Amino acid sequence: MPLIVGMSLLLGCQFIGELLARGLAVPVPGPVLGMLVLLLALMIHGRVPTALRHSGEGLLRYLTLLFVPAGVGMMVHAQLIMADLWVIGVTLVVSTALTLAVTAKVMSWLNQRRLRRGTGT
Amino acid sequence: MNIVALDQLWVYLSGHPLVSLLATLVAFIAASWLNRKMGGTPLLHPVILSIVLLIGFLLLAGIDYPTYFEGAQFIHFLLGPATVALAIPLYDHLERVRAMLVPILLACCAGIVTAVGSTIGLAALMGAAPETLLSLAPRSVTSPIAMGIAEQVGGIPSLAAGLVLLTGSVGCALGPWILRLMRITDPSVQGFTMGLAAHGFGTAHCFASIGAMAGAFAGLAMALTGLLTAFLLPLMTTLSGL
Numbered sequence: 028m029p030l031i032v033g034m035s036l037l038l039g040c041q042f043i044g045e046l047l048a049r050g051l052a053v054p055v056p057g058p059v060l061g062m063l064v065l066l067l068a069l070m071i072h073g074r075v076p077t078a079l080r081h082s083g084e085g086l087l088r089y090l091t092l093l094f095v096p097a098g099v100g101m102m103v104h105a106q107l108i109m110a111d112l113w114v115i116g117v118t119l120v121v122s123t124a125l126t127l128a129v130t131a132k133v134m135s136w137l138n139q140r141r142l143r144r145g146t147g148t
Numbered sequence: 149m150n151i152v153a154l155d156q157l158w159v160y161l162s163g164h165p166l167v168s169l170l171a172t173l174v175a176f177i178a179a180s181w182l183n184r185k186m187g188g189t190p191l192l193h194p195v196i197l198s199i200v201l202l203i204g205f206l207l208l209a210g211i212d213y214p215t216y217f218e219g220a221q222f223i224h225f226l227l228g229p230a231t232v233a234l235a236i237p238l239y240d241h242l243e244r245v246r247a248m249l250v251p252i253l254l255a256c257c258a259g260i261v262t263a264v265g266s267t268i269g270l271a272a273l274m275g276a277a278p279e280t281l282l283s284l285a286p287r288s289v290t291s292p293i294a295m296g297i298a299e300q301v302g303g304i305p306s307l308a309a310g311l312v313l314l315t316g317s318v319g320c321a322l323g324p325w326i327l328r329l330m331r332i333t334d335p336s337v338q339g340f341t342m343g344l345a346a347h348g349f350g351t352a353h354c355f356a357s358i359g360a361m362a363g364a365f366a367g368l369a370m371a372l373t374g375l376l377t378a379f380l381l382p383l384m385t386t387l388s389g390l
Contacts, residue, residue: 037229044232055378056296058231062371065235075236083233086226090348091195092176093227094291096220098199098313100306102206103213107280107307114274115311118284122266123318123345126288127326129262131341134255135332141251 033082040065162211168219175201193317193349199310231293234374237367245368252340256372257380259344263288264377264384283307286381287315290347293374301385312347319346320353335362343369 044061047053053060069075075083086093101108108115161167179197186192206216217224238245245252264285271281282303286294291312298308323342332338338358342350343366351370355363 034229037232040232040235041228056231056293056300058228059293059296059375059378061228061232062235062238062375065232066238069235069239070242075239080236082229083236086230086233087237090230090290091352092173093223093230094195094309094313094348095172095176095198095202096217096224097227097291097295097306097309098195099202099206099216099220100213101199101310102203104304104307104310107277107304108310111271111276111280114271114276115280115284115314117274118267118270118276119287119311119314119318120322122263122270123288123315124322124326125266126259126263126345127319127323127341128330130255130259130344131327131330131332131337133258134251134340135334135337137251137254138248138334138337141248 029078029081030085032078033076033080036076036079037061037065037082037086040068162209163215165219165222168211168216169222171202171205171216172198172220172223175205193313193320195313195349196317199313227291227295231290231374234290234367234371237364238371241364241368244364248336252368252372255340256344256369256376259341260288260373260377260380261384263345264381268385278302279304280307282385284311285385286377287311288319288345288347289374289377290370293378297378297381300382313349316346316349320349323350323353324357335359336365338362339365340369342366344373347373 041058041061043064044059045057047060047064048055048057175198176194179194179201182197183189183192183194202216206213267284267287268281271284276284279302282301283298283305285301285303286297286308289297289312291309294308294312295305297303299305319342323346327338327341332341335358339354339362342354342358342362344350346353347370351363351366354366
């Protein structure tokens with residue numbers, strides 16, 4: 028039963044998220060709003076129900092498997108990918124390296140500043 | 149008793165959702181096993197390996213993607229509730245998030261602007277097709293969110309998903325090397341950086357090879373990046389006139 032209760036909670040939040048996304052016509056995917064709904068609910072409730080933790084963490088443990096069906100869809104776009112193969116390859120490598128470097132730099136700099144200002148704040 | 153010819157049996161079965169569902173799970177198990185045998189190298193990530201195995205299988209068996217997806221959609225559907233479930237690790241680390249809120253938010257915005265800006269800039273500069281460009285834009289966001297965003301801004305969701313997966317493995321290969329080069333030793337910064345640039349792949353990598361603290365921050369970065377990009381990216385593409 029915990030699995031069913033947890034799953035219902037997750038799907039319920041997703042449902043509310045979809046409703047919000049369609050109803051308010053905001054350009055954000057429904058599940059993302061569902062995640063916000065769940066986060067808000069958890070903050071109000073004050074703890075994570077055991078049933079929810081079981082199904083939620085179970086899903087997240089196999090998160091990588093869930094990407095596979097969509098990834099296989101690349102076979103449909105083989106032509107598009109082949110046409111822009113170099114562009115895609117160079118963009119992926121250079122942009123990922125830049126993103127890593129900038130994020131690490133900004134965060135460690137701000138963090139050191141925060142620590143230097145003292146632990147009192 | 150009448151024995152049905154094998155080829156007829158295959159014609160019936162290959163259109164059945166059961167075959168694609170089973171093939172997906174078996175490919176994932178085989179890929180995970182192969183990856184372990186190769187010493188867990190991020191260059192041959194189990195997901196990339198399973199996709200390659202499955203595409204090979206589908207081409208050999210003569211099954212087209214829509215037929216495959218009829219079975220695989222049962223796995224695909226779980227991406228929605230899994231995205232919702234990202235709220236759980238986020239809630240678990242709420243205290244630490246509150247304490248480091250300003251560095252986290254600023255680093256996250258800087259990372260997203262760098263990721264989206266450099267991606268659109270580089271791809272446009274080298275003359276990528278518009279659909280490719282818009283499918284590349286959300287590539288550093290975890291797949292379920294990236295697919296939603298790609299759909300919103302006019303990219304192709306399944307192409308975006310594939311590019312997200314490639315980004316994840318590129319990030320896992322480059323990340324540790326760049327962090328060492330920049331002499332970043334704080335695990336919270338290491339984790340956050342990996343989670344932001346390489347989403348779920350980076351998170352899994354942190355848990356496996358840096359530690360639980362880095363993993364928690366990577367999960368946080370993944371969720372936050374997904375959330376902020378979902379709001380920021382449609383804005384950025386509108387501003388840049390795409």
